[in-house]
Amino acid sequence: MMDQSTSTLTMLPTxxxxxxxxxxxxxxxxxxxxxxxxxxIIGAGTYFVFKYRYRGGEHRVDTNHTHNTTLEIxxxxxxxxxxxxxxxxxxxLYLDFAIPPKDAIEIRVTGQKWAWNFEYDNxxxxxxxxxxxxxxxxxxxxxxxxxxxxxxxxxxxxKMDVVPGRYTTMWFQATQVGPQQVFCTxxxxxxxSDMLAKVLVLPEKEYEDWxxxxxxxxxxxxxxxxxxxxxxKGGCNACHxxxxxxxxxxxxxxxxxxxxxxxxxxxxxxxxxDENYIRESIEYPNKQTVAGFAAxxxxxxxxxxxxKEISDLIAYLKTLK
Amino acid sequence: MTQYSxxxxxxxxxxxPSFYKAARGIGSWLYTLDHKRIGIMYLVFVLAAFLLxxxxxxxxxxxxxxxxxxxxxxxxxxRLFTLHGVVMVFLVIIPSIPASLGNLILxxxxxxxxxxxxxxxxxxxYIYLIGACFALYSLVNGAVDTGWTFYTPYSNTTDTSxxxxxLAAFILGFSSIFTGLNFIAxxxxxRAPGMTFFRMPLFVWAxxxxxxxxxxxxxxxxITLLLLLAERVLKVGIFDPAMGGDAVLFQHxxxxxxxxxxxxxxxxxxxxxxxxxxxxxxxxxxGYRAIAMSSIGIAIIGFLVWGHHMFTAGQSEIAGMIFSxxxxxVAIPTAIKVLNWTATMYRGSIVLRxxxxxxxxxxxxxxxxxxxxxxxxxxxxxxxLHDTYFVVAHFHFVMMGxxxxxxxxxxxxxxxxITGRMYNETLGSFACLVAFIGFNMTFLTQFVLGxxxxxxxxxxxxxxxxxxxxxxxxxxxxxxxxxxxxxVCLLGTLFKKSDAPDNPxxxxxxxxxxxxxxxxxNFHDQPAVNAGPYDR
Numbered sequence: 001m002m003d004q005s006t007s008t009l010t011m012l013p014t015x016x017x018x019x020x021x022x023x024x025x026x027x028x029x030x031x032x033x034x035x036x037x038x039x040x041i042i043g044a045g046t047y048f049v050f051k052y053r054y055r056g057g058e059h060r061v062d063t064n065h066t067h068n069t070t071l072e073i074x075x076x077x078x079x080x081x082x083x084x085x086x087x088x089x090x091x092x093l094y095l096d097f098a099i100p101p102k103d104a105i106e107i108r109v110t111g112q113k114w115a116w117n118f119e120y121d122n123x124x125x126x127x128x129x130x131x132x133x134x135x136x137x138x139x140x141x142x143x144x145x146x147x148x149x150x151x152x153x154x155x156x157x158x159k160m161d162v163v164p165g166r167y168t169t170m171w172f173q174a175t176q177v178g179p180q181q182v183f184c185t186x187x188x189x190x191x192x193s194d195m196l197a198k199v200l201v202l203p204e205k206e207y208e209d210w211x212x213x214x215x216x217x218x219x220x221x222x223x224x225x226x227x228x229x230x231x232x233k234g235g236c237n238a239c240h241x242x243x244x245x246x247x248x249x250x251x252x253x254x255x256x257x258x259x260x261x262x263x264x265x266x267x268x269x270x271x272x273x274d275e276n277y278i279r280e281s282i283e284y285p286n287k288q289t290v291a292g293f294a295a296x297x298x299x300x301x302x303x304x305x306x307x308k309e310i311s312d313l314i315a316y317l318k319t320l321k
Numbered sequence: 322m323t324q325y326s327x328x329x330x331x332x333x334x335x336x337x338p339s340f341y342k343a344a345r346g347i348g349s350w351l352y353t354l355d356h357k358r359i360g361i362m363y364l365v366f367v368l369a370a371f372l373l374x375x376x377x378x379x380x381x382x383x384x385x386x387x388x389x390x391x392x393x394x395x396x397x398x399x400r401l402f403t404l405h406g407v408v409m410v411f412l413v414i415i416p417s418i419p420a421s422l423g424n425l426i427l428x429x430x431x432x433x434x435x436x437x438x439x440x441x442x443x444x445x446x447y448i449y450l451i452g453a454c455f456a457l458y459s460l461v462n463g464a465v466d467t468g469w470t471f472y473t474p475y476s477n478t479t480d481t482s483x484x485x486x487x488l489a490a491f492i493l494g495f496s497s498i499f500t501g502l503n504f505i506a507x508x509x510x511x512r513a514p515g516m517t518f519f520r521m522p523l524f525v526w527a528x529x530x531x532x533x534x535x536x537x538x539x540x541x542x543x544i545t546l547l548l549l550l551a552e553r554v555l556k557v558g559i560f561d562p563a564m565g566g567d568a569v570l571f572q573h574x575x576x577x578x579x580x581x582x583x584x585x586x587x588x589x590x591x592x593x594x595x596x597x598x599x600x601x602x603x604x605x606x607x608g609y610r611a612i613a614m615s616s617i618g619i620a621i622i623g624f625l626v627w628g629h630h631m632f633t634a635g636q637s638e639i640a641g642m643i644f645s646x647x648x649x650x651v652a653i654p655t656a657i658k659v660l661n662w663t664a665t666m667y668r669g670s671i672v673l674r675x676x677x678x679x680x681x682x683x684x685x686x687x688x689x690x691x692x693x694x695x696x697x698x699x700x701x702x703x704x705x706l707h708d709t710y711f712v713v714a715h716f717h718f719v720m721m722g723x724x725x726x727x728x729x730x731x732x733x734x735x736x737x738x739i740t741g742r743m744y745n746e747t748l749g750s751f752a753c754l755v756a757f758i759g760f761n762m763t764f765l766t767q768f769v770l771g772x773x774x775x776x777x778x779x780x781x782x783x784x785x786x787x788x789x790x791x792x793x794x795x796x797x798x799x800x801x802x803x804x805x806x807x808x809v810c811l812l813g814t815l816f817k818k819s820d821a822p823d824n825p826x827x828x829x830x831x832x833x834x835x836x837x838x839x840x841x842x843n844f845h846d847q848p849a850v851n852a853g854p855y856d857r
Contacts, residue, residue: 011772027702027772034692041663041688048666049673049681052602059603059670063857066605068664075660076653083649086699091642093701098638147475148568150633150708154774157705161634163569164474165562168635181783185708185776187468188475190395193779294396296480 016176016201017156019096024157026089033082097158100171104139107132111142111149111162112299114191114251115238116182124214125232129198131210132174139171146299150186153199161186174201190297191239191251226316229309234301236313242320251297253290256320264291278314339741343841354439355841359446360424361739364732366453367421368808370412375801377405382763382797385790388782395780399466400481402778406469407486411493412453414720415582417728418589419535420449420500423528425739427504429832429839430522432513432848437506445499452493459485468778470579471546473560473571477553484553491546494539497585501535504528513831515850522830522854523599523612527592530616534581534588534623542578545571569634576627584623586720588616590727591658594680597730598662600828601677602669605855608661615654622651632703641700648698655691659684674826675749679730682757686722690715693768711771714764722760729753729807737821741838742814749810756803762796830854 015021052060107130108119118130132138142151144164151170152159160170174180184195202210214232217224230236239251253263261273266289271277280287282305285298305313340357350358381401384391393401424442428435436442459465459482467476467483476483508529512521521529549571551557558564560571591612599606606612628636628644662684671677693715696702706712737743766789771777775786782790824833835844 011769013774023701023705026699027696027705030695030699030702034695038688038692041659042685045663045666045681045684048663048669049671052666052669053671053673054603060668061670061857062604062668065664065668066607066609068607071664072608072611072657072661076657079656080653083652083695083698086695087646087649090699090701090703091645093699094632094641094645094704095638097701097704147478148472152708152774152776154705159633159704159707163562163635165566165568166635181774183774183776187399187472187778189466189479190399192399193395193776193781294480296478 012157013154014176015155016174016178016180017153017158018173018175019093020155020157020175022093022096026093029089030086033086097170100139100169101137101173104137104171105133106139106141109140109142109151109162110145110235111151111184111188111195112145112235113147113189113297114184114195115235116151116184116195116197117233117235119233120211120214122211123216124211125228126214127197127232127235127237129179129200131200131202131207133207134174134177134201134203136204137171137173139169142168142170145304147188148186149184149188149195152183152185153180154183155180156199159185174199177201177203190294195238222312222315223319224316225309226312226314229305229313230316233309234305234313239298251293253293255317258317258320265289266291266293266295275314278317279310282310282313337836337840337845339836339838340841341838352443354435354443356424356428356436356439356442357739357839357843359442360421360426362446363416363424363449364421366449367413367417370408370453371417374405374408374413375804377401377408379797379801381405382794384780385782386794387791388784388787396466398780399778400464403465403468404460407456407465407490409720410469410582410586411490412456414586414724415493415497416449416500417724418593418731419504419528419531419585420445420496422593422728422731422735423500423504423589426735426832427525427528428507428511429738429835429843430525430830430854431507431511432516432831432844432850433507433511434842434844436503437510438503441499442503445496445503448492448499449496452489452491452496455485455489455492458482459489470575471549471571472575473549473552473566473568474563476549477561484550487546487549491543494543494546497535498539501532501539504532505536508532513848513850519610519613520850520853521613523595523606523609523616524589524592524830526613527588527590527595527616530620531585531588533617534585534620538578538581538585538624541574542582545574545578548574569631569636572631572634573627576630577624580627580630581620581623583716583719584619586724588619590683590724591616593727593731593734594662594683595658596828596830597676597680597734598665599855600734600826601672601674601680602666603672603827603857604665604669605853605857606661607664607667608657609853609855611657612661615657618654619651622647622654626651629698629703632700633707645698645700648694652691652694652698659688659691672826673750675744675746675753676730676734676826678750678753679726679733682753683723683726683730686718686726686757686760689765690718690723693718705774706771708777709771710767710775710777713777714767714771717764717767722764726756729756732811733807734826735832736811736814737825738832738837738839740814741819741821742817743821743825744810744814748806752803752806752810754803755806756800759796759799759801759803763793763800764796766793766796829857 012024110117115127117127119125142162144162149162151162156172158170158172160168179198179200182197240255242255258273283302285300286295289295340355384393384398462482465481465483465486466479548559552559558566560566560568562568595612626648628640629648632641696706733749770789821837823837831848
């Protein structure tokens, strides 16, 4: 659930960022304007239909009311001024979204089919959820590894496309402790609607603890590091299950009991999974795909993961029984 | 009293056979150069495509009854919403009013024997058919899952049948250009004696403005789609960053056509509604010149607003500002039209027949569609609403509530002229009411879903959205039922005898001065005009 206080008929989600109240004010001002003009236009129309409807007999002949310069200028100019007012207010709000405060904490966000990854300056990394401190401005520097995505947090009222080959930014300052829903809002294929994440808004102290917990541990074994990459930088967990009881959408092959498993390939060939097949599947995922899984579903990680990181991943995959 | 009439009076016209009876056999249709026959062939295919696109829509809505899988898997769902969009945009809405009703009525309203280039007109129809074949080929070959927008780099990497679908859109574009060229030439050269530009019916004005957009904007789509093909087939990096291209460039190209295309879709509807409201109010239209000029204004400013589809795409803030401002500017001529139509009903003598119910439905739905555009034109409020169901609701109110209601209104209005038959008035009005109720159930709900943050093109969704999704799906069935009823109402008339009078609605424009259905070359005597189109 996005938020318990959002019921079926509440128009806007909860306000959880500094920009949300200003956004909602403009939203409701436009709404009241719309209601006013709707009642005016449709009210007049409905009244005319009722009042002047043909009731049999001779038709009323009125050829006088075909033009009225004063009226026509009035109903062109008044909406024009209203529109210019709305435009200016809306642009001001747009700039508020666009310009982050100078002291904002920077988090790097990477989108890929179909997962979000988050990296912090201290080396902490995570996927599916990421922490931000309460009441501090946060700036996301975002890019995509494959196709277009879009990062949308309804309770913050903010959204920005995530584009391969360039960086886009967005910022927010959270005002409510608790998890907030993130959606991908640019269509990106099969599991577009499952490309979700959570923003964990934490008080300062808990935020620091969270960062510490998600840092690289120099004493970790390769398998530990591999697990971190699997669930963090690589975002492998978005599509691959590592245990029989795990409920995720079936997008990629299951990865427990992987080593030594005989797999049937899409082209009919049989092969036994070993280190080289795993490596190839990470770097050139479409070269040999397992039968029953769509080619093109997995992006390449060549140039994204280093040799060291790939061997750590393989070490981790070997531990999955 | 009326001076807008042909030289020969209604009664003493010698009987000449209708254009249906002027020639017989399948060849007389396949090789016809008669604008009315071409219009009818277009009408048949547009309605068939509307049925197909409608079935896709109902499947999409059925899938969305519950989160996760209801009837199909995610990949099938992605194909269904893509096909719904592609079929509705390229095969239904764009050709709907201009190519079918426009072909049938424009020469009649001008007092002409045919369009300026009858052979080009037939070529346009066959190109439409070829385009439709490519679309069908793609459909049976696994279809496409890119969304109707074909956004790169997704469209460049998916293994679905993108090439044939892109070729379909490319080819259909030429059909649209041919029709536009023909209408412009016809309007300039074949007006009846005495018909100055400001004595042309507003439907003609609307088609003229539409044609200008068609011939100027459609080539840009053709270029864009060719570049997309070059990238996919020849691996030339244009839009895909993996090959050194720029993903956002495609969006600029695409919307440079596709935003004006929104006006290609709605402006003809404005023309139809102008005719309906003045005829059924039995009163000259209010602000004729303002309505005519606002069509041209929309056609011009409509070219300069494409960036409002990209407020959150990472374009510069300055670009965002300019596009937001221009978008508000294009709202003004649109508002002027709505106000003029409302004012036309003032002190009229309003006859509530089926076409008028569609026109009133249009007024309501288009007003909602137009007003909700303000949230999206305002750059700041668009950020939250962009790519959510709010946008889906907004454009369905404009395209479906606007264009399709106008199209159906026009179809009911000119049906007696086209077929020579009157339909059952009660059933026609009832079908309109059912469709209206169904439409509002389906799409008003989606404004709320969108504001709550429900993203579009989602197969799966959070449980909290389910009640509104289910309600919207039920609404879509009611909407479908409404259209089914109107199909029964209209098609049922084909089984009875010709019974329509020449001018059943007391219309004042020239098409009502000839027989229903008209003879081969439309008028027995060349009509002449010495007054405005709606003078009574």
